[in-house]
Amino acid sequence: MSALVIAIDGPAAAGKGTIAKDLASKLDLAYLDTGSLYRAVAHAVILAGGDPADDADAARAAETLDIEAIDQTAIRTREVGTAASLVAAKPQVRAQLLETQRRIAKNPPAGKGGVVMDGRDIGTVVCPDADVKLFVTASDDARAHRRWLELVKSDPELTQAQVLADLTERDRRDSERATSPLVQAADATLLDTTNLSIEAAIQAALDIVGRR
Template sequence: MSKKITIAIDGYSSTGKSTVAKQLAKKLGYIYVDTGAMYRAVTLYAMRKIMVTDNKVDEEAILRHLAFISVKFIYDEDLGYGIIHLNNENVEKEIRLMEVSNNVSKVAAIPEVRKMLVKQQHEIGKDGGVVMDGRDIGTVVFPDAELKLFMTASAEKRAERRYAELKEKGEDVNYEDVLKNVEERDHLDSTRETSPLVKADDAIIIDNSNLSKEEQFDKILSLVKEKTEA
């Protein structure tokens, strides 16, 4: 019987981390945790409370409200993975809106927010058998993960994918704005003081600029098998 491991998937925005993480979790029977959704949920809360306006973040107000923010995943049998809930409300669709994307990196940069959510992430994945994706999983949350992946692709390719995804959902966006958002998030995620986006020394780079979803999944699944069947 294959041993259960912790799989940490980090990388830039819109590289398909969540998609492949869900596929892996379903294939392996593992717990799937989308840490980006957790930060998006906190961002949504802050936006609803007018703590984020015109790209400005009222950090002190957010800190005062942390005790009132409950973020958790509730398993959906039809989907086969947990759906993010904010204070017992399913916010899976709302957190994916462009407005949330424009503000999440700023909220995620707040040290106390990261500390709160990293503690939850540790608790969820402490027993292994988990696929977790985000920005600092292999470097901060689970530095001892048996398999670490770092996903990347050109900013243009990622913007194309994100643009198509948003248009499919009916959002009124243009490609230039999406590309600008991708590049700004790259900069903010990579330069923030707390847990910046960096590749762990022992992470395997997956550049999917020219890979199909099937090719990428097969490549990663072979890496998982190397670790679990060794």
């Protein structure tokens, strides 16, 4: 019996990570935040003194990435987020991480009957045959406010306008890149979380999974 795969895509700060983690917990499935892989590659490039926009630097970091050693706190900074959108546009990086993601989708951790994966190209490229596909989105202002609340704790001088500008630029890069652009899969169900509480968004996602 093949593993159950739930693909959750969408732009940054739309709520897909929170929804994906809760779905995985409630359905006893594994969870993979694919965005953290690109953040980890970007973080590795920065630590090595490289340039996230350089093909060779980005490819080298992707080839040597140790998933088990990812520092989830260190990769959640504004600087790493910006760099992640640069390395994510590199075909070499995407090809390297694509293999990793598909391997996990086909062979989830022991004891798990499937996996919930969130990212930007799960339903279109990584797992086009996923059992359930969701595209989670929200208004620009709502996303900027959520991300600002997350980042201002470590950067008190950061303004919501700056976060909005960062998100707008990242959306542009993600949507316009030649390799695996951010786009809703034709068979994905749209979930707009702009006016939903966390609890309501999670319940809506559970309802979608239940129907599919």
